[in-house]
Amino acid sequence: MEVTFGALRDQIQKPWDRLAARARWMRRAKLAAMYGFLIAVSAPVLLPYFWMVTVAFSSKTGTVDTLILWRAMAILLPFVFGCWIWSTIGTTARQMFFGFAAITAVAVAAFVILVLPDLHLGNFIFIGERNFGDIVRETRTGSKKGEVSGGIDFPSVWLAFANSLYLAGGQTIIVAVIASLAGYYLSRFEFAGRAAMLRSLLVLHAFPVLTLIVPLFLIMNFVGLLDQLLGVMLVLVGFELPFAIFIMKGFFDAVPWEIEMSALTDGASRRQTFVRVVLPQVTNGLIAISVFSFIRGWEEYIFVFTFLIDNVNWTMSLYMFFVRDDILGIDFGLVSAVGVFYLAPSLVLYLVAQKYLAQMTIGGVKG
């Protein structure tokens, strides 16, 4: 009975504290290990993109100037790391703001002093100059125009840009219109063969068009759509359509019946209801499938490469491909610059529309 309450508490408390401290350390160690692993596997993915952007804006001699890359890395890595550390330390919004502002200010200052003087836009020569191939060949290797055979006759980059825009944009519009019409009908109308049609669409949405490239090529040839952007556009539409119809059906399924019922009781026809009442409810879905189709059309390579021959029909993917083919051994900076020019639109579009893309679900996948 001599044991006081305080001594008893000490007896329990001390090992308890030790245990708690150990558990806290274990937790931190585990978290650090997870971060370490994720950084280690993600760095190889991010590094080439970062280097491409840096080279595009900094390369002067055509080869990769390593010094500027290391300098840029030496600024970027501590910056990201600092922001990250601060985001775990800072507690109030005020602290966060000033912390990030300070880190950013230091990084920007370092950037202005160490990197900015070496940046230039010379590698983007292809934007205004069609004969950039001859020019860089002359400056880099000293060979005169016409001296090297096999140089490719490039169209203006803006022509390729416009072609890509036409291909991706046209395909997007067709897919969006047809998929919302079909998605609505499949979601809201009962008709003979509806179940069969939904089932076969489900097969088609997984079925790869790429296996049909040989017959598609022959059909395009027979109907005279070979070497025309319209032909590729139609193929891409077929590619995207089953998937887009399913996505749109999912969005239409989520629209409450009551909205439609009340429109119908007020005397609207089904068609009016569709255009005026239901369609505005699924704008998120329309944006999602449009962005998705556009990015797909923008990056399309195989069908473009196989079906288009004449260089006035080149899209950005072919332009990039042939620039890489022709110039890669001669001027790294120029190829990187074309890469940045090509990547930027789809990346921006993706970042802007990310929240819409995240809403896409194919209705009714089992959990």
Next chain:
Amino acid sequence: MIWIKENDVAAVTENDLDVRRRLRSATWRQRTNLFIFLGPAIVLIFLLYVVPVIVDIFISFTDMGRSLAINEFTTKQYEKVFAGDKRLPQVIGLTFVYVFGTLAVFNVTFGLVLAILTTAIPKTSGIFFRGVWLLPRMSPSVLYIFLWIWVIDPSEFGLLNQILTNLFGVVKPVDLMTNAPVMLIIFSNGFIGASMGMIIFTSAIRSIPEHLFHAARVDGAGGLAIVRHVTLPALRWPISFITIYQTLSLTVSFEYILLLTKGGPFFDTTVYALYIYGRAFENGQYAYGAALALFLIVIGVALALLGWKFFDMKKLLQVPRIEVQ
């Protein structure tokens, strides 16, 4: 009195006619609705899926070559598939190695690891890492492969060789293109494939009720035990879903391989789908390409049919509630 009655009759017949007219116009509108809403989709799908399959079967029984002319109908393409083509066994073997290698290492396993880890760390960091892994999927294929070609460039300017010489002191530049081409195509496809699994698995993990994790913790489970006994059982459906769909897409796609190695060196990275492409468009053997493609089409349909298992058909085929046209 009579004329009133007559008038009544007239009214009835008129009413009757009206109903009939309205009924007729309802079926008429039903037809036109079907035509307007579903017509374009049906026509396009018919033209771009059904017609090519028929054309493919037709061509595969001819001798169409580079000139695109048909001289005779023959089964020699199929004889060649089953007996004559010495290259084919090697191509099919490689396809298995490539598809299941990529699937096992990246699309399923690594996708799962990414999903589990990015949901275990704080939310913002998780979004960041997932964003990084989505980058290859969002980049145009030509650009993505340009980066690969640069990274593995066998000269000392290649990114990989720069890192190896500067950080690890390797003296001789490595040439992956000639030394490990199969590994190269598995990695370049896997970096893209992993993100699909990552997204699907992440949303599946998110939908596991929080209290299961708490209950497991209270019962004394560690992190790995929770993954083993709570997370993985909940991912059974998504994992089989990803396995089927990614098997299909890996089997038929050859875009990255065509851009990166062109199937070489020699035939070392020529998978089945790329072999078809090469036969048809490089050698001009359209009929033989069509015959080879038919097998791929059959595999595609079979795997796609297997995909039915993953859909809740009852919900998908839910009958609409409005009968008005």
